[in-house]
Amino acid sequence: MTATTASPSTAVTIATPWRVRLMPYMLLAPAVLVTVFIVFFPMVQALATSFYDLILWKPNASRFVGFGNYVKLFADPVFWTALGNTAIWIGLTVPLQMGLGLLTALLLNREFPWRGLARGLIIIPWALPSVVIALMWRWIYDPNTGVLNDILIYLSVVQSAVPWLADPDLALYAIIATLTWQGFPFFAVMILAGLQGIPKSHYEAASIDGASAWRQFVHITLPGIAPVLATAGLLRVIWVANSMDVIFVMTGGGPGYATHTLPLYAFVRARQNLDFGYGTTIAVTFTVLLGAVVALYLARTMREVER
């Protein structure tokens, strides 16, 4: 997203009275005021809450505990489980989405008659609400009547029905598969746009020089789409890390703590026990951890704006 640079002429020809200089701030005021009110104020509130022992249904018992919640957090085994799950969750989902998206984009970049149609259909998972996706896959994974087990038994891949979402060793990976399905169209579309920006002449020159398809891919295609891969990848890490609605609807974090990720743990903790002090502490800690990725992304994007 680029913005054109200002031509200095306007600023010089009109001797700027204060009203003109205030103009951009006036124009920005509504947006800034609303966001201050609904984002920054609550956030400061959250930070403050994390230093309190606050259980929502007994507000009078609320008391200041300093870093007490944070101390408790680092001694909490569920926190470490959730942190590990979050790492697996991001570490597998994003590369899988990217890989499948890259494959799809490369195929869609070729010439074939129904390209437009295929492009439109592939986007469907992206458009569906995540609750619908979660329920849909719960139905597919259902141990008794789910279609996945039917197919796998029919093909003799498994002998008996697999309880995909009830098995603590499988549940997280089953949800990762769902999220891969949901997210690969985003990568496909982004990468496709990147592929279409690579000049055809590069490939022609390379094939005249006798470069194989693989070498063309490594030396022309990959460098050409590297910026898109980096930006889309970073954006997606943040997105996947934050997304917990699919997990929440599919397993609610269970069985046990097998599918707890950090944001989900914060949400479940606050929702079930109304333990807002501790829940907020988890959320704040998660945000700080995610901050590194966000900083990388911001640095990239703001470099764009500079130009």
Add this chain to the structure above:
Amino acid sequence: MKKPSTVRRIITTDLPVLMIVLFAMAPFAWMVLTSLTPTKALNATGVSISPAGWSLDNYVRLLQQTSFLDNMLDSLIIACGTMALGLAVAVTAAYAFSRFRFTGRKLLMLQFLLINMFPIVLLILPLFVLMRKVGLLDTHFGLILANATVAIPFAVWMLTSYVGAIPKSLDEAAMIDGCSRLTALRRVVLPLMLPGIISTGIYIFITAWNEYLYALTLGGRNVRPVTVAIQTLIGEYQIEWGLLAAGAIVGAMPATILFLLVQRRLIGGMTQGAVKG
């Protein structure tokens, strides 16, 4: 380059693409089939693949026995409200970002980008506490405000890139002809921005329609958007997959159709930043 023969093209391109399309479509198609199979048949023999076993039974039950239409109305009010609020504050902000150079510009742009990255849990908990205090819980307005946390930053960024693409000389010419800044914005820039405003607005509508966690936490009793309502179709004693599937399809329909209609232009706007890196 040689033109590959048709057969080769079919094997190396059409077939793999077909498999990916099937992979993307199959779960949704399965959902459609499930919704068309009456509950009795579903329990007895499973999903009916042949049209002979299909009926609209689940859809009829959905509309007659549940409050699904009211839930659709709730979703509509919230999605339209979020769209209106988001666009109203974002249009002038985008104009300011792309036409003026002023102190704090970069910082303000950065803060809008930053908000979009915040984990929703971090906002959901304090928003719940605050809204409970001021009595906004379980109201349309409360959910509109909550959804605006996502919509405003997105709209500001999308629209800034759209305004940036409109030549500055146009509003300068209008101002030389005697228009004020704001008249130039209204008469010249706004009409040219319209395609951008429409697609940004539609995207806000879609995300607000599909939103689940805010709806669940901050709404739920009086105001119950479809995403929350679908889950309540699960049934008390056993999961009613047929009814659930019908609800999921009706609930997902508006946003999905809109998405397919505007996807090309939207993706154009979204990928611009990424591609130019």
